Amino acid sequence: MDDEELFRSGLAELLDAAPDIEVVAQAADGRAGIQTVQAHRPDVVLLDMQMPVMDGLSAAAEIRRSVPSTAIVVVTSFDYDEFILPALRLGAAGYLLKDSSADELRRGIRVAAAGEAMLSPAVTRHLLDVVGEHLGEDHSESVRLVTDLSERERDVLGCVAAGMTNPQIARHLYSAETTVKTHLAHALTKLGDLNRTQAAIIAHEAGLTPPAA
Structure with missing residues (x-):
């Protein structure tokens, strides 16, 4: 789910090209995204942090509560690093940047579907820095x-x-x-x-x- 239609449709087209990934639905805001996940119960949902109607953190919390079987992968901009730890604490299985390569995005989805976690290298470095600051x-x-x-x-x-x-x-x-x-x-x-x-x-x-x- 993402409010940028061009990014959302381009991402869907990119992912649908993979033989083992199927995009079952899209949503333009957090509230619609929750309803879409509840209706389709996908293995993985891609979620932006800044969206209208309901932000990504609130949507992630509701998805974790109502459809815990769906793994959450955040795909967003690194500018909003105040979202990283809160999203991961809410149970996001991945945190990827919008400038990630197509291979990284597809791998992130496969890893999340398998029950593991994947962070962009830049996010991993930032997370370690943040944790280190609070040791x-x-x-x-x-x-x-x-x-x-x-x-x-x-x-x-x-x-x-x-x-x-x-x-x-x-x-x-x-x-x-x-x-x-x-x-x-x-x-x-x-x-x-x-x-x-x-x-x-x-x-x-x-x-x-x-x-x-």
């Missing part, structure tokens, strides 16, 4: 949450916080990808049924990092 703040709740995890679950979560995919984590930990998925699923459940991106933020706040290879 001195009280993150005792995040620290408490991760202490309930097993050592291996913390290892996996540290890798997730570093932006690794499941195959990359498996190689780093010399483990099977199915084992990584199991540890991650257990960790997400213990953290309160969060998604991958929300868990990564908690891991950042708790100071988790990938174990030495």
Whole structure:
């Protein structure tokens, strides 16, 4: 959903060209977008942050509440970096820039549909900078949450916080990808049924990092 018709239609045409992606609907504002998602229940919704009627953050919160099976990927301008952490805390599975390449956009959709997360490199750098600026703040709740995890679950979560995919984590930990998925699923459940991106933020706040290879 995006209020810029030219961008929205161009993006739809670009994505429809991929054999494994189908654009089922479009919307020009947040309220219409929510209704469209509720009607079609897509695997993934692409969402801008600044829209008329209802902004992207409010729309994301309602989509997460009413259609939790739909993964949210934000596609917006980096100028509005005050939206990054709030969007990810609401459960967005991805945050991509409007100047991302076609391959990046398609990969972001596929990653989100698979239950993982993807951020543009510039967004990842900014997110790490923001988290780093606030490391001195009280993150005792995040620290408490991760202490309930097993050592291996913390290892996996540290890798997730570093932006690794499941195959990359498996190689780093010399483990099977199915084992990584199991540890991650257990960790997400213990953290309160969060998604991958929300868990990564908690891991950042708790100071988790990938174990030495």
